[in-house]
Structure formats: structure tokens, C-alpha cells
Amino acid sequence: MNPNPLTDAPVVWAVFSTFRPGPGAVRAVSSVIDQVAGVVVVDDGSGEAADEALAALVGLGALVHRETENVGIAAALNDGIRIAREHGAAQVVTFDQDSEVPEGFVETLQRAAAAAAADGVRVGVVVPERFAAVRQARGAASASYTDAANVIQSGMLIPAEVLDAVGELRADFFIDLVDTEYELRLRREGFAVLAALGIRLGHALGTPYRREVFGRQVRLPGIPPEITLSTPFRYFYRVRNRIVLDREYLFAAPRQILCDTLFDGVHFVNALWVARPRRALWRLYRAAITAALRGRMGRMPAPLVPVAARIAWAAPVHEPAAEAQR
Template structure:
């Protein structure tokens, strides 16, 4: 599998990344990209000692830009495919072997494959099919194998989205171009946000347990959901309407559970406006300041 390179996107990484890289470095070229963060734990010099190539970006331009830069380096160095990872994913050599074998199997079967993902990502199933080469749906980029040929044809991650749903956009763009993303019979461990027992009507019950993200992420999630809905409504209407409805219900829960509610409402509203207008890039500074003041109403 020497034709397979691994790409890790990072932002203020912890020392656990060193152990992750050490476990896979002997078998694969590794590119680690810093998305304009810092190095509070002196991780990057130690990654260099492990044989990784480290790219330090001067500004935080979002995960899409960071991944595109690292993937370009990996392909320039001769990789035929890359597997992308977030810094808190923990791939095993066996997972990489299965992803690579599934890619080769699908290619030999004549399928146009733009990605291969683990069938199980943490607690999330990425396929509902029992086929030998099942199509994945609603994929997550961490743990995704991307062939060079497909990346050149489909294009990189959309840097205007900055963060959130960049993997969904890649999946939907692949579909419109006749490619498939396949689920491989393996899993990857990953920390998906944090579970929280939200109390939207505090101090009254009920308590609703769900995953929550850092408050500023909801600007991007709202904005990018609307951008993708507009972009793919004609080619995937049922999925776009379904996903939008699910997200809007979730955003309502988030808004009701945030404190102060008016600030989360403002964050979501700004995301909705920018999404309808098709504006990309970093969240406005005022929105970032408002999001930093938000906390969650949770059960004690």
C-alpha cells in the first residue's frame, strides 16, 4: 500500500496525535497540515521526528483549504490515493488495509469510485446496504480514501464552505458526475462532538440528549445547509428536502437550549441570511463574538 498517503488536518493538536501517527507511519507517507492554529504541546517537531511531512499554514482558512493543500502535496509526492483524517480520529493499520482493498476491488469491477469510507464511523453507520460494494450515504471525510484520478475529476473540497458539510458537498458533487462513494467493511473511532442532556424549557422537563458542537459551528451548519440545498435541489431533491427538515428541527432544539437564546438565534439567523445569499468564507467577526458568549442549558 505504498501508493496510499495519509493526510491529517489539525488545529492546536494534542500529543495523542503523535501516537496515532507513530502507529501508521512505517507503512505510509504522512502529511500533517496545521490550519493556522498553534502548537501549544510542541507536537509538530515530534511529528517530523516520526517521518511526517508538516505543513504550517499562516492563517485559519478552514478545513477544506487545509485538506486541499495537504492532498495536493501528497499527490505531488506520487500517491495514487489519500486517506484524510481529523486529528482526533484513530485509524488502525487494518482499517487502512481494508479501505485500500475495497478501493482496488471496486476499481477492478469497473466502478467509478470517488471515495471509500468505513461502513462504521464511531457510532454512525455510513451505509444501509448489504451489497458486496455498498454505496455510502451522508459520508464523513475523516477516514475517507480519495483516489487521485477522482479528485482531479470531481475537484477538491469547497473552500468557500470553510467547515461543516464540505464532505457532503464532495459526495453530492461526485454523484452528479457519475461517481460513487463505497463503504468498506471496517470502522474508525472518532470523537463526534460531545453528548449533552439539553433542557430547552429549563427549569421544566423534558431533557433531550443529543450531540452538540461549539456554538460558532452553528453559523456554518445553517449557512452551508442552505447553500447545499440550493446547489443540489434539482439533482437530489428528496435528500435535500429531508436533510434540511432534519437540520431545521435540530437547530430549533439548539436555539431553545442555548443561553442566552437571543444570541444563538442571531447566530443561526446570520447563517440563514448568508446561506440564502450564497455567501461563503469565514463567519463574520460579530457572529463569532456572539457565539463565544453562548452556553447550554443542561440537566444537572
């Protein structure tokens, strides 16, 4: 570990959330451990199945904290952030277990944060310009940073003073849109959400499927030929949290809320079209809407777990190389 990767920079720690980690988590931690003063790994209730991988992470030098039950990614990261701060972290960078952190990544985030602060910007968080294939940077750029939007929490640099000012990640969201809620909250409180230029965080975004209707691929201007589908149970959280987010931030960020809601709405319809049995996903949607309207946050109700487990996606996997040959 490097206690001071950037001369005179604040002490920075990495915080990982894991669930049933495998070799990928070991590679992820290995890729960043020499860039930071320390690494905290919070395992989100994996149980004995995670023993081998977590032991390997301890062997690398990471501090491992094990949740006794599955508390959700926001709560797990919050616990990790608290542990990092107890060990002297002035900044933290949050990661998922399958992130691929390139050399110099953390230093680039810190340089961008320092440059923005020197320019009088009230820095909230800094993310990489690119997350996998997604470009998070927006707006006019300086030499090292620019505004960001629709940010993803993996690879996000958060100063301790920002956590003190606006609070932790929203644990009652459990999973999905946790990063978006934090982004909107920061902006509402007058903080800037920035992207560090010239860096990319490698990450698996899920399985891409061909976008089809009645067995034929849909090709429309501006619409990607594929749809990236999440694990079915996550659609409960995506729908519920989208409604809650819209209700709380519509007037603070109307353009972003309306655009994101339209995009999500199209995605939810596409997912419903290819779900089998379709009625099972529709049941998740109805339960999510009810939960949002009644303020029922936290984990998905237990009776919905077997419902979500029955859902499969009836769509062919999108293979760009094969598509290009057609």
C-alpha cells in the same frame, strides 16, 4: 512508513488537518503512519501553541505544513492533498486530528476500492463502514463494499483521478458539510460513494446532552434521548452551508436533501432551545441565513466571533449508564 501496504496497490498517503493539536494528534498520526507511504499534516493556523505537538509529528516522520492563518478544514486538507500528490500519492486518505485509526484500516479501504473497480464500479471515494457510532454503509453489500451515504471526511480514501475529474474539497464552505457537498458532487458526476465493510474509525463526535423541554427529558419513538452539540460558532457554518447545499443539490438528490434538512432543522431548534443566551445563537442563525442568500462564503464575519464565544449549552450531559439505572 510502508511504501506499499498492499501488493500492487496505488501509492497511498494520509493527510491530516490539525488545529491546536495535542497528544491526541500524535496518537492519531502514530496509528496510521506504518499503513501508508507518507503522512502530510497541515496545521490550520494554530500559531506557536502548536510548536511542541508539530515537532513531535515531524519526529514521527510526517511532513508538516503550517498555514499562516486559519483557512478552514477544506482548504487545509486541499493543501495537504496537493503536497501528498507532489510526493507521488495516487490515493489519499483524509483524517481529523482526533481520529483513532485501527490496524489494517488503509489496506481494507484499498481492497474495497480495488474490488469495486474490478466489478466495473466508477469509484469516487471509499469510507469505513462505521465512523464512531455512525453507520455510513447503505444498500446491498458485496463481499467487501457497499453504497454509502451521509459520509464523513475523516477516513475517506480519494483516488487522484477523482480529484482531477471533480475537483478539490469546497474551500469556501470553510468547515461543516464539506464532506456532504463532496459526496453529492461525486454522485452528480456519476461516481460511486462506497463504504468498506468490516472496519470502524474511532472518533470523538462532540458532547452528548440530554434532550429536554421545560426541564423534562424528551423520549419519542425514533428520536435519540441525547443531542450532540457542536462548539457554538460552528452553527453559523452549519446553517449557512445547509442552505447553500440545498439550493445547489435539491434537484440532483431530492430525497437526501429533504431528509437531511428536516433532521438538521430539528437539531437547530433543539440547539436554540438550550443555548444561553438564546438571542446570541439566534443572531448567528440570522447572520448565516443572510450570508447564504447573499452568497457570502468563507470565514464567519469577525463581529460574530465574540457573539459565538458568549454561548453556552444549558443542558445536562447525557450519561447512558446513569440513564439505564433510572
